[in-house]
Amino acid sequence: MTDTPETSRISSEIAHTMRTSLAVIQMNSEVVLINPQIEGETRALLQSNAAEVQKISKIIGELLEKR
Amino acid sequence: MRIVLVEDEVKLAKALSQGLIQKGYAVDVVNDGIKALSRISLNHIDYDLIILDLSLPGMDGASITAKLREKNITTPILILTARNETKSKIDLLLSGADDYIVKPFSFDELCARISAILRRPTEMVPVILKAQDIEMNSAERRVYKAGKLLGLTLKEFVLLEYFMRNTNKVINREELLSHLWDFNYTSFSNVVDVHIKNLRKKLDQVGEKNLIETVRGTGYRLES
Numbered sequence: 001m002t003d004t005p006e007t008s009r010i011s012s013e014i015a016h017t018m019r020t021s022l023a024v025i026q027m028n029s030e031v032v033l034i035n036p037q038i039e040g041e042t043r044a045l046l047q048s049n050a051a052e053v054q055k056i057s058k059i060i061g062e063l064l065e066k067r
Numbered sequence: 068m069r070i071v072l073v074e075d076e077v078k079l080a081k082a083l084s085q086g087l088i089q090k091g092y093a094v095d096v097v098n099d100g101i102k103a104l105s106r107i108s109l110n111h112i113d114y115d116l117i118i119l120d121l122s123l124p125g126m127d128g129a130s131i132t133a134k135l136r137e138k139n140i141t142t143p144i145l146i147l148t149a150r151n152e153t154k155s156k157i158d159l160l161l162s163g164a165d166d167y168i169v170k171p172f173s174f175d176e177l178c179a180r181i182s183a184i185l186r187r188p189t190e191m192v193p194v195i196l197k198a199q200d201i202e203m204n205s206a207e208r209r210v211y212k213a214g215k216l217l218g219l220t221l222k223e224f225v226l227l228e229y230f231m232r233n234t235n236k237v238i239n240r241e242e243l244l245s246h247l248w249d250f251n252y253t254s255f256s257n258v259v260d261v262h263i264k265n266l267r268k269k270l271d272q273v274g275e276k277n278l279i280e281t282v283r284g285t286g287y288r289l290e291s
Contacts, residue, residue, distance in 0.1 A: 012150065016122070019149035023170035024078045030174035031086035053171050065151050 015064040019057065026053040068185060069093040069113055073103040073128070074120040074147065083118075086174050092181075100126030104134055111140045115185060121148040121159070129162045136163035136194050143184045147172075161206045163194050196231040198291050199278060201270070203231055212270060222247070223266045230279060230289035239286035263287060 029046040032038055038046065070087060074080040075098045084094040095114075097103040100123035107117060117135075121128040132144050146159050146167040159167050165184050168177055196203040200213045205228055210217045219227065225247050230238065240259045248258065263279060270278045280288050 012152070015151070016149040019151070019170040020076055020079070023147075023149070023172065024076065024082065026171040027079055027082035027086065027174060031082045031089070034086060034089050034174075050173070054173075057171050061151050 011064040015060050018060055022053045022057055026050050029053075068115045069095070070116045070118055070181075071095045071097060071103070071107060071110075071114050072118045073097045073100070073123060073131070074118070075099065075123050076120070083174075083177075087178075090178055099124055100128070100131055104131050107131075107135060107142070108138060108140065111135070111142050114142050116181060117142055117144045118181075119144055119146050119164075121146055121150065121155075129159060129164075132159070132164050133162045139195075143187065145180060145184060163206065196228070198231050198234050198289055201227075201231070201278070203228060217269055219266070219269060222262055223269065226262050226266055227270075230287070234289050234291035237282045237286050237288045242286070 026049070029049045033043065033046050033050075068091075070092050072080060072084055072087070072094055074083065074096065077098065080096050080098065084096050087094045095106075097106055102125070103119070103123070104126060107114065119128040119131060123131075126134075128146055128148075132146070135142070135144070143165045144163065146164045147170060148155065148159065148167055149170045151169045156167060165187075166180055168180060194204060194206045196205060202211045202214075203209070208224060210219055210224065210227060226243065229243065229246060243259050244256070267277050267279060278289060280290070282288050
């Protein structure tokens with residue numbers, strides 16, 4: 001895809017929307033994790049969700065955002 | 068510690084405020100930019116920190132930051148941004164924000180940044196400094212005299228900035244040397260006098276008294 005001001009703007013908007021949704025997923029997971037009663041498999045699952053969100057965030061940065 | 072959280076994404080605001088409350092903070096949530104500006108303007112004394120989303124309905128986070136700083140409200144501001152672009156980050160910090168964090172972020176990192184900001188002295192230094200008819204924007208490194216932009220060298224700028232941060236105080240040569248020059252300059256050097264002289268040339272009108280006064284035998288002073 002050619003990098004015109006318009007495509008660059010669209011990429012930036014897509015990145016923005018995705019980052020906002022990912023923030024909700026990560027925050028929901030991590031805030032639940034504050035509770036020490038969340039243990040074992042549930043804790044591991046929520047931690048894994050938060051880690052995957054960070055991976056997607058990195059991909060968004062590489063594919064869609066200008067440095 | 069009381070925090071105002073300005074975030075229009077309701078789910079994120081809810082999760083964040085729940086987390087912060089569990090960490091012991093008192094949290095007020097506002098979902099709209101204009102409401103946030105008016106609430107913070109009226110109640111800023113009650114807040115220890117403002118967490119501000121960048122994209123908000125009504126007025127964006129960068130504009131709110133700039134408006135608060137214009138009013139000399141120095142409450143620390145941490146920006147939440149979904150834009151991970153360098154220019155956007157630079158603009159945020161220049162507008163007067165203290166820190167930013169890019170979405171999606173780790174809750175623990177957010178808490179660490181909040182603690183770091185709250186450890187700083189409560190009396191934050193404003194970005195815009197004023198003395199008589201001089202106005203200095205220290206973030207943009209611009210100085211205006213009676214509204215006219217002055218062309219100062221970097222050294223003249225930092226020298227004037229030091230006076231503007233210490234108005235009405237008599238400042239001696241040694242203090243200026245130790246704060247603004249490295250240790251290669253000794254108090255026998257006339258470097259301070261030379262720079263003061265150059266700065267005065269740019270600041271003062273012919274025939275008027277010097278804005279940076281000489282206090283005989285003691286040092287220099289800039290009145291507010």
